[in-house]
Amino acid sequence: MAVIRDPLRGRERPAAPSHTDDQIIERLLEVGAESTVALTGAGMSTASGIPDYRGPDASPRSPMTYQAFLAGPLQRSRYWARSWVGWDRIEWAEPNDGHRALAALRLAGTITQNVDGLDRLAGVRDIVELHGRLDRVLCLTCRRTYSRQWLQEELTALNPDFLDRIDVDPREIEVAPDGDAELEQTRDFRVRDCPQCDGLLKPDVVFFGETVDTRVVERARDLVEAADALVVLGSSLAVMSGLRFVRAAAKLGALVVIDTDGPTRGDDLADMRSLSRTADFLTAWERAVRDSE
Ligand SMILES: [Zn+2]
Numbered sequence: 001m002a003v004i005r006d007p008l009r010g011r012e013r014p015a016a017p018s019h020t021d022d023q024i025i026e027r028l029l030e031v032g033a034e035s036t037v038a039l040t041g042a043g044m045s046t047a048s049g050i051p052d053y054r055g056p057d058a059s060p061r062s063p064m065t066y067q068a069f070l071a072g073p074l075q076r077s078r079y080w081a082r083s084w085v086g087w088d089r090i091e092w093a094e095p096n097d098g099h100r101a102l103a104a105l106r107l108a109g110t111i112t113q114n115v116d117g118l119d120r121l122a123g124v125r126d127i128v129e130l131h132g133r134l135d136r137v138l139c140l141t142c143r144r145t146y147s148r149q150w151l152q153e154e155l156t157a158l159n160p161d162f163l164d165r166i167d168v169d170p171r172e173i174e175v176a177p178d179g180d181a182e183l184e185q186t187r188d189f190r191v192r193d194c195p196q197c198d199g200l201l202k203p204d205v206v207f208f209g210e211t212v213d214t215r216v217v218e219r220a221r222d223l224v225e226a227a228d229a230l231v232v233l234g235s236s237l238a239v240m241s242g243l244r245f246v247r248a249a250a251k252l253g254a255l256v257v258i259d260t261d262g263p264t265r266g267d268d269l270a271d272m273r274s275l276s277r278t279a280d281f282l283t284a285w286e287r288a289v290r291d292s293e
Pocket residue numbers: 139140141142143144194195196197198199
């Protein structure tokens with residue numbers, strides 16, 4: 001079982017491309033889309049306006065851990081206040097050319113570490129959302145799920161004066177890929193419990209310190225074990241839950257391609273390495289597939 005840990009910062013060596021994108025795409029055409037699996041990360045969504053945890057503009061931050069979320073009402077107020085402020089940024093984000101090209105490629109499967117749902121919205125099929133999805137909330141007691149948008153409206157009704165009280169403009173607040181806004185005054189924020197059983201509501205995403213559901217891991221592993229190529233797109237592979245699939249693919253002798261615009265923890269395992277923007281790489285790859293048909 002995979003435990004999500006905090007990203008390791010500042011331990012990477014500089015990355016360098018090993019081949020041109022044309023050379024990599026030629027190799028991927030030989031393998032074929034039907035035998036290729038993608039593993040996507042935050043770099044896929046930066047062109048949709050969702051910042052990367054580790055990109056050049058990212059500020060150091062400490063994401064909420066599962067243990068902290070459960071620890072008490074102050075921590076939950078903090079989580080939901082920040083999520084409430086950050087939600088619009090996630091809700092309004094739209095898939096970019098990279099997501100659309102990925103959908104058009106019709107790969108054997110896509111494992112995403114993103115919780116923004118943009119791959120799914122773009123029509124990517126056979127997708128495993130490894131870290132869950134932000135557009136849903138889950139009751140920790142009765143396990144019912146609710147839409148995040150419903151909760152947003154409930155939180156807005158419960159906290160009508162909150163923004164006036166903290167005196168900040170939500171448009172000027174930095175928001176992380178998990179919708180967490182940089183906000184400190186969260187003490188008085190009122191949270192909503194499960195309407196059915198008064199249990200704690202949690203976003204249906206895997207927090208740092210939390211275990212990825214075994215069935216989800218198995219679905220992802222099945223995809224990787226059946227594939228002849230694994231293409232990492234926009235991920236620094238900072239968390240083990242993603243890196244393990246790259247290790248598995250390399251061990252099985254599959255072609256491992258990494259396209260991420262900075263160093264990754266999987267660089268030693270990559271057969272081919274590109275630093276291109278994911279949207280550029282994916283649109284070129286998708287065009288090449290169409291031209292070859
Ligand atoms: Zn419940």
